[in-house]
Amino acid sequence: MKQKSQDKLKQFLEFGKFMTQNKDQFSGIAQNMLSTQQLLQIKQKVTIKQEIEQQRDFIQGHSHNIKSTVADQISLANKCPLEVEKLKKIYLEDLIVNKPMENCVVYVKTFCKPSKMNAVNLGIEDEKNNHIHISLYNQEKSICDLKYLDQKYPLNLKLAIKNPYLKMNAIGHVFLRNDNPENILFLDSDLQQENKIPKEFNSLKQKGNELFNQKQYKQAVELYLKALQLESTNDEKIIANSNISQTFICQNKYQMAIFYADRALELDQTHQKSLFRKATSLMGLYDFEKALKVFQLLKQSAESQKYIDECKYKLDKQINGFSKDEMTEIIKYKQDKKLVNFVGNIEIRRTQKMGRGVFATKSIRKNEIIAVCEFVQAKKNKDEMLVEYKNTDFVINLHTQYFIREQIIMEMQDNFYLRKVLSYLYRGEINEEYQIPDLKEVFVKKYYKEGVDDKIELTADDISNIIYYNTFGSENTSQLIMLASFFNHKKVSDILQIGVEDKVFIISQRDIEKDEEIFTSYVDQNNKDQQQVAQILQKWGITEEN
Numbered sequence: 001m002k003q004k005s006q007d008k009l010k011q012f013l014e015f016g017k018f019m020t021q022n023k024d025q026f027s028g029i030a031q032n033m034l035s036t037q038q039l040l041q042i043k044q045k046v047t048i049k050q051e052i053e054q055q056r057d058f059i060q061g062h063s064h065n066i067k068s069t070v071a072d073q074i075s076l077a078n079k080c081p082l083e084v085e086k087l088k089k090i091y092l093e094d095l096i097v098n099k100p101m102e103n104c105v106v107y108v109k110t111f112c113k114p115s116k117m118n119a120v121n122l123g124i125e126d127e128k129n130n131h132i133h134i135s136l137y138n139q140e141k142s143i144c145d146l147k148y149l150d151q152k153y154p155l156n157l158k159l160a161i162k163n164p165y166l167k168m169n170a171i172g173h174v175f176l177r178n179d180n181p182e183n184i185l186f187l188d189s190d191l192q193q194e195n196k197i198p199k200e201f202n203s204l205k206q207k208g209n210e211l212f213n214q215k216q217y218k219q220a221v222e223l224y225l226k227a228l229q230l231e232s233t234n235d236e237k238i239i240a241n242s243n244i245s246q247t248f249i250c251q252n253k254y255q256m257a258i259f260y261a262d263r264a265l266e267l268d269q270t271h272q273k274s275l276f277r278k279a280t281s282l283m284g285l286y287d288f289e290k291a292l293k294v295f296q297l298l299k300q301s302a303e304s305q306k307y308i309d310e311c312k313y314k315l316d317k318q319i320n321g322f323s324k325d326e327m328t329e330i331i332k333y334k335q336d337k338k339l340v341n342f343v344g345n346i347e348i349r350r351t352q353k354m355g356r357g358v359f360a361t362k363s364i365r366k367n368e369i370i371a372v373c374e375f376v377q378a379k380k381n382k383d384e385m386l387v388e389y390k391n392t393d394f395v396i397n398l399h400t401q402y403f404i405r406e407q408i409i410m411e412m413q414d415n416f417y418l419r420k421v422l423s424y425l426y427r428g429e430i431n432e433e434y435q436i437p438d439l440k441e442v443f444v445k446k447y448y449k450e451g452v453d454d455k456i457e458l459t460a461d462d463i464s465n466i467i468y469y470n471t472f473g474s475e476n477t478s479q480l481i482m483l484a485s486f487f488n489h490k491k492v493s494d495i496l497q498i499g500v501e502d503k504v505f506i507i508s509q510r511d512i513e514k515d516e517e518i519f520t521s522y523v524d525q526n527n528k529d530q531q532q533v534a535q536i537l538q539k540w541g542i543t544e545e546n
């Protein structure tokens, strides 16, 4: 394990040098800012997982010496008593090192399998995605029987930790320590909750609604689906489908919301809530034209009129064009919700001379939102810079490139989707037979073919190449906008890219005909230094500008 991380560090350093030697490569545009908090959380989670896995490997290697005793029979006796509700609820980030937090409780769930040395070691996360290692002392008398531990501490086991104590040990390792088993309360794991599920439609619906109100959407959907499996009446089916639709709206999963609203509407095409939910979802997908038609099916009321007016306004703007400022405003309007991925009327096709490119499948109007997709970004953070790269501002930019790579490698370990998207970019760059991804499947549905896609592997070198050819950077930030990487270069860009939160909006800057190729510009459009522009483009293999 140690060797592995040393190798990784070596690769990073080599990559940094490579970046410095090729610094002209990395000019371009970048506007958005994203905190490094996300990266640190991922790093933390991966590190804890690795530590605990290492211990488990060790235990497995010595299992012939280890026996569990009768005292270790599984017991979930210390179920959560009510008194915990009187304690102050805090999060992992509120803890102070070496100070027991009296009369407080932190709610967490496990995210990896347990191990045991002197204490039982668990990786836990709270509702804010903070992760930490916890050591439970005095829980088990015997040493370590992994089968037993796995049963007692399953994944996603919910725990309430009373009077949590964050400890720093002699070598600076910070972890939660618990010596008193009574302070660890086993709440229900998802598995145990199964047994409590009611068997009758109304109770299922009611329980689903309760979970919905607590924003436990996934669990609520499960109950509504269970209710649908019963021999329910049409009215009941309508309610359950419509409620599922609403649950997906709350998660900004509009395609799914439409699917379930439609199932309710198949049984009653005038069901008001389902019509409303479908129309709202279509708005969420920026399909104002269809949304308007559905809103117009609602019974007339002041409220439905309000939605119709809003929808008409947006449709009119979509047809007649937004100014850049208006567009930014509209996008901001969505900021209070979590943004979703969207792919409009575009697809990837082969070009004559430039490998793959992005083409319009229908005519696209000026200022239309062509796509919304996530991106990976690193921003300058002086504290985290490596000493060797501290000298010039330019090098800071190189560091962000380097940092992105680190971030991607960390994220890829758990994020299959990211691996898949990157594999399309990478193979596109090296293979004659460029792969043609279905953008909707990859970016919106995040579709996955078991047995085929799970073989995707990318080495650190592959990632370096992807970043080398696809990342844009400025002095402060570097971005890898995966979907945007399929656009070829032209002097004057056809598109505008606006970053909002963790997404980039790709917006047309002119009317585009069906079947036309859509281009972006790889260089800063304000750069008047022709020689420099030519040099930058040459490195992309572009000698003549179209």
Ligand SMILES: C[S@@+](CC[C@H](N)C(=O)[O-])C[C@H]1O[C@@H](n2cnc3c(N)ncnc32)[C@H](O)[C@@H]1O
Residues within 6 Å of the ligand: 353, 354, 355, 356, 357, 425, 428, 429, 434, 469, 470, 485, 486, 487, 488, 489, 490, 540, 541, 542, 543, 544, 545, 546
């Ligand atoms: C970000 S990728 C664009 C997608 C790429 N065509 C593909 O199939 O993966 C950049 C690469 O596309 C090619 N390319 C883009 N614009 C070009 C242009 N105007 N002329 C020639 N090649 C171009 C170059 O090979 C460049 O390195």
